[in-house]
Amino acid sequence: xxxxxxxxxxxxxxxxxxxxxxxxxxxxxxxxxxxxxxxxxxxxxxxxxxxxxxxxxxxxxxxxxxxxxxxxxxxxxxxxxxxxxxxxxxxxxxxxxxxxxxxxxxxxxx
Amino acid sequence: xxxxxxxxxxxxxxxxxxxxxxxxxxxxxxxxxxxxxxxxxxxxxxxxxxxxxxxxxxxxxxxxxxxxxxxxxxxxxxxxxxxxxxxxxxxxxxxxxxxxxxxxxxxxxxxxxxx
Numbered sequence: 001x002x003x004x005x006x007x008x009x010x011x012x013x014x015x016x017x018x019x020x021x022x023x024x025x026x027x028x029x030x031x032x033x034x035x036x037x038x039x040x041x042x043x044x045x046x047x048x049x050x051x052x053x054x055x056x057x058x059x060x061x062x063x064x065x066x067x068x069x070x071x072x073x074x075x076x077x078x079x080x081x082x083x084x085x086x087x088x089x090x091x092x093x094x095x096x097x098x099x100x101x102x103x104x105x106x107x108x109x110x
Numbered sequence: 111x112x113x114x115x116x117x118x119x120x121x122x123x124x125x126x127x128x129x130x131x132x133x134x135x136x137x138x139x140x141x142x143x144x145x146x147x148x149x150x151x152x153x154x155x156x157x158x159x160x161x162x163x164x165x166x167x168x169x170x171x172x173x174x175x176x177x178x179x180x181x182x183x184x185x186x187x188x189x190x191x192x193x194x195x196x197x198x199x200x201x202x203x204x205x206x207x208x209x210x211x212x213x214x215x216x217x218x219x220x221x222x223x224x225x
Contacts, residue, residue, distance in 0.1 A: 001155075040218075
């Protein structure tokens with residue numbers, strides 16, 4: 001199993017702006033998942049991108065994957081107060097356990 | 111469909127005691143995983159069960175144990191509690207074993223405080 005490293009550790013933006021966070025990993029993967037965690041709650045699965053995909057959309061979310069750079073990015077467009085949360089990536093190689101990093105703490109200011 | 115249910119939501123225990131946490135997965139999910147989350151260490155994998163068998167285990171001492179029942183419900187037990195065991199314990203269920211692409215569905219956790 002490998003852990004993704006999210007960057008930045010913390011991000012604060014104004015409501016309505018776009019938020020971009022990045023994930024780097026070390027070895028080849030089969031897929032990569034993004035999760036969100038609101039304070040004191042469980043994680044919520046946002047999106048899965050497979051190694052043969054370069055970009056995926058889900059509502060206001062856009063995820064990209066660059067396997068040559070071993071990195072992924074999560075873009076949240078037109079941010080809302082409800083997007084305030086921690087975001088985690090989980091790079092997955094084979095049937096291995098998901099290992100989470102420290103995440104990116106996103107704060108949306110009104 | 112009901113989500114993952116963890117009980118109790120909050121728990122306060124004294125050092126040296128033991129505790130049992132419960133997790134009811136989403137109906138039809140056979141994989142149940144447990145994570146410990148603390149401010150210092152973040153999310154740490156404890157173990158995964160699939161069809162009543164422990165499939166994977168994290169780097170935790172033997173005081174941490176778990177099991178899964180035939181209805182996929184799972185329990186985890188921590189014996190001889192230490193102050194450092196204070197954490198949010200999260201349970202996650204999935205249709206498949208971890209890593210095969212099926213997303214994890216998390217409960218809202220049990221907040222354990224050891225005094």
